[in-house]
Amino acid sequence: MTLNGWLQIGLVLGLVLVAVRPLGLYMAAVFEGRRTPASLALGPVERGFYRLAGVAPDKEQGWLAYTLAMLTFSALGFVSLYAILRLQAYLPLNPQGFDGVAPDLAFNTAISFLTNTNWQAYGGETTMSAFSQMAGLAVHNFLSAATGIALALAVTRAFARGGATTIGNFWVDLTRATLYVLLPLSIVVALGFVAAGAPQTLAGSVDATTLEGAKQTLALGPVASQEAIKQLGTNGGGFFNVNAAHPFENPNAFANILQIWSMLTVSAALLIMFGEMVGSERQGWALFGAVGALLLCGVALVYASETAGDPLLTALGLDPAQGNLEGKEIRFGQALTALYVAVTTGLSCGAVNAMHDSLTPLGGLVPLFLIQLGEVLPGGVGSGLYGLLAFAVLSVFIAGLMVGRTPEFLGKKIEAREIKLAMLAVLILPLAILGFTSVAAVLPAGLASLANSGPHGLSEMLYAYTSAAGNNGSAFAGLSANTPWWNTTTAIAMVLGRFGYAVPVMAMAGSLAAKKKGAPSAGTFPTDGLLFVGLLIGIILIVGGLQFFPALALGPIVEHVLMLAGKTF
Amino acid sequence: MSHLRPALVLLLLFTALTGIVYPLALTGVAAAIFPQQAGGSLIVQDGKIVGSRLIGQNFASDVYFHPRPSATTAPDPNDAGKTVDAPYNAANSAGSNLGPTSKTLVERVKAAAEAKTAEGWTSPLPADALTTSASGLDPDISPAYALAQIPRVAEARGLDAAKLRALVTAQTKRRWLGLIGEPRVNVLALNIALDAFHARQ
Numbered sequence: 001m002t003l004n005g006w007l008q009i010g011l012v013l014g015l016v017l018v019a020v021r022p023l024g025l026y027m028a029a030v031f032e033g034r035r036t037p038a039s040l041a042l043g044p045v046e047r048g049f050y051r052l053a054g055v056a057p058d059k060e061q062g063w064l065a066y067t068l069a070m071l072t073f074s075a076l077g078f079v080s081l082y083a084i085l086r087l088q089a090y091l092p093l094n095p096q097g098f099d100g101v102a103p104d105l106a107f108n109t110a111i112s113f114l115t116n117t118n119w120q121a122y123g124g125e126t127t128m129s130a131f132s133q134m135a136g137l138a139v140h141n142f143l144s145a146a147t148g149i150a151l152a153l154a155v156t157r158a159f160a161r162g163g164a165t166t167i168g169n170f171w172v173d174l175t176r177a178t179l180y181v182l183l184p185l186s187i188v189v190a191l192g193f194v195a196a197g198a199p200q201t202l203a204g205s206v207d208a209t210t211l212e213g214a215k216q217t218l219a220l221g222p223v224a225s226q227e228a229i230k231q232l233g234t235n236g237g238g239f240f241n242v243n244a245a246h247p248f249e250n251p252n253a254f255a256n257i258l259q260i261w262s263m264l265t266v267s268a269a270l271l272i273m274f275g276e277m278v279g280s281e282r283q284g285w286a287l288f289g290a291v292g293a294l295l296l297c298g299v300a301l302v303y304a305s306e307t308a309g310d311p312l313l314t315a316l317g318l319d320p321a322q323g324n325l326e327g328k329e330i331r332f333g334q335a336l337t338a339l340y341v342a343v344t345t346g347l348s349c350g351a352v353n354a355m356h357d358s359l360t361p362l363g364g365l366v367p368l369f370l371i372q373l374g375e376v377l378p379g380g381v382g383s384g385l386y387g388l389l390a391f392a393v394l395s396v397f398i399a400g401l402m403v404g405r406t407p408e409f410l411g412k413k414i415e416a417r418e419i420k421l422a423m424l425a426v427l428i429l430p431l432a433i434l435g436f437t438s439v440a441a442v443l444p445a446g447l448a449s450l451a452n453s454g455p456h457g458l459s460e461m462l463y464a465y466t467s468a469a470g471n472n473g474s475a476f477a478g479l480s481a482n483t484p485w486w487n488t489t490t491a492i493a494m495v496l497g498r499f500g501y502a503v504p505v506m507a508m509a510g511s512l513a514a515k516k517k518g519a520p521s522a523g524t525f526p527t528d529g530l531l532f533v534g535l536l537i538g539i540i541l542i543v544g545g546l547q548f549f550p551a552l553a554l555g556p557i558v559e560h561v562l563m564l565a566g567k568t569f
Numbered sequence: 570m571s572h573l574r575p576a577l578v579l580l581l582l583f584t585a586l587t588g589i590v591y592p593l594a595l596t597g598v599a600a601a602i603f604p605q606q607a608g609g610s611l612i613v614q615d616g617k618i619v620g621s622r623l624i625g626q627n628f629a630s631d632v633y634f635h636p637r638p639s640a641t642t643a644p645d646p647n648d649a650g651k652t653v654d655a656p657y658n659a660a661n662s663a664g665s666n667l668g669p670t671s672k673t674l675v676e677r678v679k680a681a682a683e684a685k686t687a688e689g690w691t692s693p694l695p696a697d698a699l700t701t702s703a704s705g706l707d708p709d710i711s712p713a714y715a716l717a718q719i720p721r722v723a724e725a726r727g728l729d730a731a732k733l734r735a736l737v738t739a740q741t742k743r744r745w746l747g748l749i750g751e752p753r754v755n756v757l758a759l760n761i762a763l764d765a766f767h768a769r770q
Contacts, residue, residue, distance in 0.1 A: 069576070200595055208618040217660040220608075224599065240704075245704045246662050246706065310669040327701070327703045328703055329703050330753050358664065454670060455670075
């Protein structure tokens with residue numbers, strides 16, 4: 001670790017910090033229907049959309065109608081995306097003449113983009129036409145992120161309101177999230193990427209003759225426009241096979257900083273928006289503090305572990321000062337690679353600027369663990385906030401048990417129904433992750449796809465289901481995931497992780513919205529102070545993390561010990 | 570069922586807006602204000618495209634500076650189900666994805682390290698000379714790796730090593746404001762400068 005490295009990390013986090021408050025307050029204004037400077041240009045578009053869709057923007061929905069609207073929209077999105085991928089060969093803008101995508105891969109990919117996972121069992125430049133990338137995949141980068149924001153808004157309103165039967169209108173939230181937040185930010189960020197060097201062209205590829213006279217085919221495409229929303233929407237599905245490690249997706253240090261900034265800022269700003277909408281910005285900052293502290297620990301562990309390097313390689317004479325460079329790019333450096341690794345998994349982004357499979361054992365443990373915590377640091381756009389609120393509800397419940405008082409959060413009494421629903425949501429991750437990993441570990445169809453053996457092989461499988469169920473999308477990419485077994489099971493894990501989590505949380509929101517908002521009394525546990533922040537961190541680590549410890553011990557932890565002992569596999 | 574109409578209409582409208590209007594408008598704007606970058610940062614010499622400033626090339630000859638090892642592959646022309654090594658295949662980016670305790674990785678690095686030592690390199694060896702990048706297309710190498718190659722290039726070209734060192738130093742990019750980024754050398758730019766320098770001699 002170097003001082004310069006920490007300064008670069010501090011600089012990026014500082015840039016996020018200054019943007020979080022204005023963006024959070026702006027989003028609160030947008031979603032409460034107040035006029036903003038953007039209304040002038042976007043208001044007519046918004047109203048036109050409602051008219052065509054037959055949506056009455058003032059008519060709100062109860063939690064069940066809201067959830068059904070979300071599910072209907074997702075189901076329709078799945079059907080259309082699956083059709084686009086299968087019929088790719090007959091659709092326009094296919095300069096390389098790619099065939100239609102195979103059924104199991106199209107199924108996996110459609111689920112993957114719909115659930116904001118963006119797990120990719122394919123290499124973009126060898127599988128997807130420009131049309132599939134733009135009108136298929138990029139559209140769902142916007143819509144799955146907007147859906148996440150909408151769900152987070154519904155939960156936010158449940159805390160903000162008292163004695164309410166409705167929690168907003170899904171179609172309005174979806175439309176506003178896309179028009180007022182994601183699209184304008186994408187345009188600015190995409191131009192930033194182009195300025196830094198990311199291509200934005202409809203040409204599929206161009207042939208070059210190298211200095212040594214060989215032919216080199218350079219895959220191109222509308223990269224920058226997809227890159228922007230992929231980061232802002234915490235989607236993470238790359239244009240190219242190696243994602244943001246590709247020089248065209250992420251050309252230099254400036255682009256890399258913009259990548260990290262754009263994936264982190266929207267999710268972090270949602271915490272401030274939450275505080276503002278429930279009438280206590282301080283509450284938003286308390287949540288921000290808890291996730292910030294955990295995330296920084298993750299960054300530090302990856303950075304320390306990667307700069308310590310792989311002793312098996314330094315023993316062969318490699319310069320230890322450069323750290324572990326296998327699977328990393330020179331232009332990013334160890335510090336901003338470590339920051340990227342932790343942020344992309346603390347979020348549900350899953351974009352990568354280094355190959356996670358080649359990280360050192362402890363460097364690879366961090367992304368695994370951060371996803372397993374439920375991706376609440378600060379999580380995917382929307383999904384992170386509602387996941388974090390489930391943990392906050394559990395925290396006040398446990399605090400209430402300790403002092404023998406009915407727990408309250410933001411003036412709402414937390415009772416048996418809310419705790420059951422929160423636990424149902426939190427338990428879906430271990431079910432999907434540990435359940436599928438243990439099955440894959442004993443089936444030939446699962447094991448045949450491994451690229452590494454020994455404990456690292458277990459980590460590859462564990463990472464795949466962790467990433468799928470956590471809707472992250474990054475991978476220990478040595479695993480050959482494009483097989484019927486992996487395509488099918490990871491798709492199921494993605495559905496469980498998205499909807500198995502969101503539906504109980506929405507039911508919890510419905511029951512919370514109906515409760516009266518009590519005034520705080522002398523016995524109320526304040527949830528915007530340091531004590532609560534500490535408790536929340538503890539609950540996230542214990543409830544979210546401890547259940548995965550045995551699996552982590554068999555994978556990365558044992559690999560670390562064996563690496564120090566000089567074992568190879 | 571009342572959800573079906575808004576779901577269908579909004580999906581169509583947003584597909585048109587975010588899937589077609591947004592990328593196409595951006596393509597137009599990018600071509601107008603950043604034509605070089607939008608087209609892939611191509612380098613054209615004597616009317617021929619010789620590569621992209623951002624994408625590494627597989628230099629193997631002794632007269633050029635070499636890039637990092639690359640893990641990219643291409644379909645085997647003799648057997649469609651298999652792949653063959655094709656370093657710097659910019660149509661199919663890939664990393665090695667070998668973990669830190671992989672025997673394959675350790676043996677690969679060991680063989681490469683022995684070859685470098687036989688060439689006269691001394692320890693510590695630049696790590697980027699022996700490890701594959703994440704994309705397999707890394708355009709850059711560390712200044713240490715570039716300097717270590719000077720004896721070979723100088724001998725193959727019959728050029729003065731001190732002058733080559735000046736050339737490498739001139740091609741080394743420093744951190745912006747001493748803070749942001751990493752010191753590095755773009756191999757393609759260095760080799761183009763090397764050819765130009767050699768032609769002047």
